[in-house]
Amino acid sequence: MAAQGIKKSVRIAVIASAVLFFAALALAGASRPVAMLRGWMVRLSRPVTGVGEYIGGFSGAPPGEAPEEKEDRIRLSAVLAETEVLKKENESLRRALALKEERAAPMHAAAVLFYSRVLGRETLLLDAGQDQGIVEGDTVIDEHGFLVGEIAEVAPWSSKVSVASNEGTAFSASLLPVDEHILVKGLGGRALALELIPYDTVMREGDVVQWTREGRRGGAPIFAGRVVRGESAARGAFKTGRAVLLAHPEDLKHVLILTSP
Amino acid sequence: MKNIFFASTLFFATLAAAFLLERTLAGMFSARVPVPPLVLLSASAWMPVFPLPWRLWLGGSAGLVMDTFDVAPFGTWIILMLGAAFLAEFLLLLVSVRESAAVHAGVSGALAAAMVLAAPMAQAAFTYVRILLP
Numbered sequence: 001m002a003a004q005g006i007k008k009s010v011r012i013a014v015i016a017s018a019v020l021f022f023a024a025l026a027l028a029g030a031s032r033p034v035a036m037l038r039g040w041m042v043r044l045s046r047p048v049t050g051v052g053e054y055i056g057g058f059s060g061a062p063p064g065e066a067p068e069e070k071e072d073r074i075r076l077s078a079v080l081a082e083t084e085v086l087k088k089e090n091e092s093l094r095r096a097l098a099l100k101e102e103r104a105a106p107m108h109a110a111a112v113l114f115y116s117r118v119l120g121r122e123t124l125l126l127d128a129g130q131d132q133g134i135v136e137g138d139t140v141i142d143e144h145g146f147l148v149g150e151i152a153e154v155a156p157w158s159s160k161v162s163v164a165s166n167e168g169t170a171f172s173a174s175l176l177p178v179d180e181h182i183l184v185k186g187l188g189g190r191a192l193a194l195e196l197i198p199y200d201t202v203m204r205e206g207d208v209v210q211w212t213r214e215g216r217r218g219g220a221p222i223f224a225g226r227v228v229r230g231e232s233a234a235r236g237a238f239k240t241g242r243a244v245l246l247a248h249p250e251d252l253k254h255v256l257i258l259t260s261p
Numbered sequence: 262m263k264n265i266f267f268a269s270t271l272f273f274a275t276l277a278a279a280f281l282l283e284r285t286l287a288g289m290f291s292a293r294v295p296v297p298p299l300v301l302l303s304a305s306a307w308m309p310v311f312p313l314p315w316r317l318w319l320g321g322s323a324g325l326v327m328d329t330f331d332v333a334p335f336g337t338w339i340i341l342m343l344g345a346a347f348l349a350e351f352l353l354l355l356v357s358v359r360e361s362a363a364v365h366a367g368v369s370g371a372l373a374a375a376m377v378l379a380a381p382m383a384q385a386a387f388t389y390v391r392i393l394l395p
Contacts, residue, residue: 011314018317022343025325026336027390038329045330048281116330117287118298119377123332152332162332189295250288 035129035155042113042125042158077226077246078144081208084176085221108132108257113158115250120188122163122249124148128257129157139211139222139258146247147211147224148255161255164224165190165245173224175201176208184209184224184243192225194241201239203227209243213258265315272307272319276326279303298377300327304342305373308349309365316346333384334391341383345372 028034110128117123128134140148140161149169152162162169169186175197183196197203209225225243279299286296304323308316324342328335352368 014314015317018314018321019343022317022321022324022339025321026328026339026387029328029335034335037325038335041326041329045280048277048284114330115287116283116332117296118283118331119380120295121332123330125330153334155335160332166332 029153030130030155032156035157038155039157045114074144074246074248078146078223080206081176081210081223081226081246082145082221084208085210087177106259108134108259109254110134110159110257111254112252115252117250121166122149123152124161124163124249124252124255126159126161126255126257127157129155129159131156133259134159134257135260138260139213140255141222141258142247142252142255144246145220145222147222147245148247148249148252151257159257161249163245163249164247165192171224172212174210174212175203175227176210178202178207181212182209190245192243192245194227194243195238197239197241199237199239203239203241205229265311268307268310269315269319272304272311273322275303275307276300276323280326298327301338301376302373305345305376306369308345308372309353309368313346313350316349317343320346333380334387336391337380337383337387340387341376341379344379345376348372348375 025034108128110126110132112124113127114125115122116125124140126140134151134154136151136154138151140150142148147164149161149163149166150171151159153160163186164171164184165186165188167186167188171184173182173184173194174180175182175194178201180198180201181196182194185193185195187193192209194203194209205227207227208223209227211222211224213222223246225245227241227243229242279302283296283299286299290296300323304320308320311319320342321339324339327338327342331338349368349372352371353364356364
């Protein structure tokens with residue numbers, strides 16, 4: 001009986017210690033010891049993730065598109081989108097007859113340690129965190145100036161990026177070339193829902209969605225998506241549309257993080 | 262299981278294999294093809310095998326792996342896996358034949374479904390708690 005009592009006490013102690021330990025771990029996720037543990041887990045998983053990416057790389061691009069064609073298509077999208085913005089800016093400068101100094105936004109480059117896509121949500125794990133001045137909500141772009149997403153969680157030496165097209169994300173944007181302010185929501189699978197578009201706005205396939213920065217002035221434009229479904233039936237004062245994210249998070253090796261001033 | 266340490270080793274080996282398969286599938290298919298949560302499914306499959314104390318430690322470890330690599334706030338999957346360990350105990354108490362393969366499969370499936378359904382709520386609750394904490 002005594003032995004059974006001791007065994008039961010040990011069992012309860014092990015259960016309680018497990019619950020307390022993991023609860024403390026969960027609540028102290030941003031602390032340095034836990035950040036070190038997470039950093040070591042990422043390092044230890046690199047061989048596994050490397051093998052996975054190596055095997056996955058053999059599947060290559062979708063049928064009919066070579067990697068070089070994909071890169072050309074991305075570069076062409078960037079050039080086309082930038083042309084629209086340059087035209088708009090040129091007209092503005094001519095009207096005002098004054099030069100605006102383009103203030104570069106402070107930004108930090110980070111390496112992508114890990115790309116994940118589970119249950120329809122895409123995540124990037126970066127090797128920069130609080131120690132580099134990164135905070136939750138900072139915007140992340142790729143080398144082409146395309147919007148990737150925003151910092152969802154930050155630890156001392158790493159941060160997680162929630163891709164802009166993940167379900168549940170939303171941000172304000174401008175529809176180019178008409179320069180109409182709209183609301184963009186993520187639908188998952190790189191799809192974006194365009195909402196609050198005035199009913200009389202002309203929207204065509206191929207139009208560009210430019211991410212708008214609240215409280216920021218100047219800086220290079222950041223493009224979020226390309227309209228894939230143009231005009232849709234208007235209900236009331238607004239109509240909706242669909243766009244696809246321009247960035248390709250699965251191919252990224254480095255990103256740029258727009259840090260808060 | 263005669264040797265629980267051997268079973269724990271198999272648990273972590275299965276988790277590593279599921280992790281590798283998830284990365285491979287994510288790299289192979291386009292963003293429009295969903296990748297199933299294989300780490301979660303493999304952890305759920307092993308849960309009914311272990312007694313509660315072992316289930317908590319192993320489930321918490323699996324939750325730590327998922328939290329490190331998932332977009333959900335850190336701690337979401339750890340708490341969910343602890344809840345799943347207790348849920349498994351509750352489900353096993355309801356059945357009289359614990360060693361049946363059908364019971365094992367049923368409990369595993371119920372755990373996986375429960376965690377997938379509870380994940381968005383846990384994520385929202387955890388985000389709220391983290392806002393309240395200093």
